Amino acid sequence: MTLASIILAAGEGTRMRSKLPKVLHPVAGKPMIRYAQEAVANLVDVPPVLVVGHGAEAVKAAVGDGADYALQAQQLGTGHAVLMAKPLLLGKADLILVTYGDMPLLRGETLEKLVQLHKQSGGPVTMTSFIGDEARGFGRVVRAESGHVTAIVEQADATPEQLAIREYNVGAYCFSGDWLWSALGEIPVSPKGEYYLTDLVGLAVTAGFALESLVLDDPDEAIGLNTRVHLAEAEKVMRKRINESWMLAGVTILDPATTYIEADVRIGVDSLILPNTTLRGQTVIGEDCEIGPDTILIDTQVGDHVQLLASVLEQAQVADHVTMGPYCHLRKGAILDEGVHLGNFGEVKDSYLGPGTKMGHFSYIGNAKIGRDVNIGAGTITCNYDGERKNLTEIGDEVFIGSDTMLVAPLKIGDRSVTGAGSVVTHDVPEDTLVIGVPAKEVRKLEKNDQ
Numbered sequence: 469m470t471l472a473s474i475i476l477a478a479g480e481g482t483r484m485r486s487k488l489p490k491v492l493h494p495v496a497g498k499p500m501i502r503y504a505q506e507a508v509a510n511l512v513d514v515p516p517v518l519v520v521g522h523g524a525e526a527v528k529a530a531v532g533d534g535a536d537y538a539l540q541a542q543q544l545g546t547g548h549a550v551l552m553a554k555p556l557l558l559g560k561a562d563l564i565l566v567t568y569g570d571m572p573l574l575r576g577e578t579l580e581k582l583v584q585l586h587k588q589s590g591g592p593v594t595m596t597s598f599i600g601d602e603a604r605g606f607g608r609v610v611r612a613e614s615g616h617v618t619a620i621v622e623q624a625d626a627t628p629e630q631l632a633i634r635e636y637n638v639g640a641y642c643f644s645g646d647w648l649w650s651a652l653g654e655i656p657v658s659p660k661g662e663y664y665l666t667d668l669v670g671l672a673v674t675a676g677f678a679l680e681s682l683v684l685d686d687p688d689e690a691i692g693l694n695t696r697v698h699l700a701e702a703e704k705v706m707r708k709r710i711n712e713s714w715m716l717a718g719v720t721i722l723d724p725a726t727t728y729i730e731a732d733v734r735i736g737v738d739s740l741i742l743p744n745t746t747l748r749g750q751t752v753i754g755e756d757c758e759i760g761p762d763t764i765l766i767d768t769q770v771g772d773h774v775q776l777l778a779s780v781l782e783q784a785q786v787a788d789h790v791t792m793g794p795y796c797h798l799r800k801g802a803i804l805d806e807g808v809h810l811g812n813f814g815e816v817k818d819s820y821l822g823p824g825t826k827m828g829h830f831s832y833i834g835n836a837k838i839g840r841d842v843n844i845g846a847g848t849i850t851c852n853y854d855g856e857r858k859n860l861t862e863i864g865d866e867v868f869i870g871s872d873t874m875l876v877a878p879l880k881i882g883d884r885s886v887t888g889a890g891s892v893v894t895h896d897v898p899e900d901t902l903v904i905g906v907p908a909k910e911v912r913k914l915e916k917n918d919q
Contacts, residue, residue, distance in 0.1 A: 471583060472561030472645070473508040474553045477501055477569030478521025478540040483695045489523030491569040492530055493699055496706040497730030497748055499530050500693060503572035509534070511580055514560055517553040518569070545662030547655040554649055563587075564643045566665065570693045573705055574640060578689055582642050582682045589680040592647035593672050595620075596638040598687040606636035606690070607666060609681060617679040620666045635683070637666065638690045647672075706731070714741075736772065754788070768798070771806070784816075787823075805840075818858075819850075822865070835877065836861040845871035845889065852877045864899065886914060 481490025491501035501518075508516050518535040520527050521543060528537055538552040550566055557564065563586065565579060578596070586594035595617065597609045603623060608630050610619040620637045621630050651671050655663045672679055684690060688705045691698060710731060711724040718737035721727050728746040735741070735753045742760030747753070751765045754772035759765070762778040769785045770776070776786075777793030784798035787806040792798075796810045801818035804810070808821045811829035819833045822840035827833065831844055835852040837860065838844075848869050850861045859877035863869070867881055870889040881887070882899030891908040902911045 469562040469587070470513045470560065471511060471563045471565065472514050472557050473512045473516035473565040473567070474550055474557070475501070475504050475508070475516055475518050475535070475567055475569050476546060476549045477504070477527060478519050478524075478543065478549055479570070480522040480543070481570070481694065484699075485696075489526055490693065492523070492526060493693070495572045495693075495699070495702050495731075496710060498732065500572040500702075501527060501531060501569045504567055504569045504574070505531055505534055507574055507576040507579055508565060508567065510576060511565070511583065514557070517556050519549045519552050521549075543662075545658065545660075546665035547652060547663035547667065550648070550665060551652045551663075554652070557645070558649055561645050564645050564648050566641045566643065568639055568692065571638075571640070571689075571691070572693070573689045573691050573702055574638075575686075575689060578682070578684060579640065582640065585680055585682050586642035586644075589678075591672060591677045591679050592644045592651070592675075593668055593677075593679060594642045595669065595679070595681045596640040596684060596690075597635050597681045598638060598684040598690045599635050600687045601634065603631075603636060604690075604692070606638070608633040609635040609637055611635070614678070617669065617681050618673050620669050622666070635681075636690070638684065639665075639692070641665070641668075643668075763793075779810075833861075835859060836863065836875075838863045839865035839867065839883070841865060842867045842869070844869045845873060847872040848875070849873075850875045850877060884914065 477491045479490060484490050492499045516535045517538055518531060519538045519540050521540040536556050538556055540549045540552045582594060582596055605623055607620045607622045608626055609617060610621060612618045651668055654671055655667045658664060691702050693699050693702055710729050711721050711727055714735055715721055719735045720740045723743040726743045727741055730748045733747045733751045736755030738755055739753055739757040744762045745760035746764045749767035751768050753770045756772055757770060757774045759776050763776050764780045766782045768781040771786060771788035773789045774786055775791045779793040779796040781798040783800040784802040786804045789807045790804050792810040795813050797815045799817035802816040803820045805823045807824045809826045813830045814827050815832045817834040819836040821838045824841040825838055827844040828846055830846050831848040834850050835858045836850050842863055851874055852858050861875050861877045862880045864881060864883035866884045868886045870887045872890045873887045874892040876894045881897040884899060885897045885901045887893055888904030891904055892906045893908040897903050900914045902914055903909060904911050
């Protein structure tokens with residue numbers, strides 16, 4: 469049987485009190501609508517239909533080609549929103565999944581179980597529910613003695629006896645396609661002038677169908693995001709899921725409660741993540757690494773056997789066997805080749821450091837290309853900005869840069885050369901040359917034994 473999906477994402481989300489459309493608020497670094505999209509991606513036989521309204525263009529830009537789109541220009545309720553998808557799906561699917569874009573914790577595995585239950589039940593609609601002590605404003609699920617669902621009663625309309633029911637409607641459904649398109653036209657208009665999808669359950673019961681509900685194993689999947697408080701709750705659940713998945717995959721996380729790993733991060737086996745570490749964006753960490761404590765990585769590529777202590781890395785690349793920290797900062801475009809060492813308070817931006825290069829502490833390297841096995845002394849600064857443009861500093865292999873050297877770009881320093889401590893280098897330095905002074909001047913050529 470052909471399966472299609474409708475994701476409802478047209479609401480404004482006024483309780484978020486935000487200029488950003490509700491479904492674009494991030495959970496673990498990813499817009500919540502992306503979770504809803506990914507949950508159905510491996511189940512459906514045709515592209516999911518995303519019903520958009522408020523902030524439609526922004527939502528489309530975030531989801532891209534991963535869905536087809538239906539516009540709900542007027543916000544006339546969830547039943548009306550589903551109806552907007554009818555022109556795109558009529559006659560194309562036997563079964564229709566309907567979910568919400570503001571429920572990022574609902575798993576694809578759960579929706580697959582919902583579809584299977586629907587196929588077995590024989591009814592026109594199968595719903596989802598959870599059992600718990602916190603209602604969260606969900607409607608109550610009323611069942612007959614047979615166990616079949618007879619009604620969904622909204623919290624505002626429930627009697628005291630119904631309010632005592634601890635089974636709640638989640639809002640994810642699987643419908644038989646032909647019945648859905650026909651029944652949508654029978655939904656009565658509410659006193660608010662809206663058409664509610666939940667009324668389809670009552671219509672099916674009135675028609676004599678026995679309805680089933682899939683009770684979620686994990687009630688956290690039912691958390692819908694209407695306020696920033698809900699957003700924080702979902703973030704906590706998602707972070708726990710992510711951390712547990714990495715630990716089960718062979719990564720040691722010493723203190724999951726203080727470790728923040730976003731959804732698209734990747735980590736190799738036998739790596740150790742220490743407390744107060746945040747891994748964001750498209751960060752990739754290799755095997756056998758030690759990251760943290762107190763370390764932040766954003767969109768950064770890290771090789772194997774790397775140690776990063778109390779440092780911040782943004783859009784950087786770090787090769788195998790690099791050691792760094794504490795208190796280093798790699799900015800956009802920093803590339804550290806194999807075996808590089810950065811000591812405390814080192815900063816690198818838009819620069820390449822060759823294999824085996826050492827930068828002990830208190831130095832800044834910007835817009836530079838540095839060779840292999842270079843020693844960069846404490847307090848070294850590349851003076852790369854002349855007030856109008858950033859200029860390149862090139863340092864060859866096996867160069868020794870003395871402490872407190874100022875390298876005034878544009879500048880080239882040849883292989884195996886040496887700068888004396890406190891030098892201000894304003895002109896190119898040939899290979900095998902010692903320069904000293906302010907401004908630095910050539911003192912002599914160096915022999916092999918001088919290095």
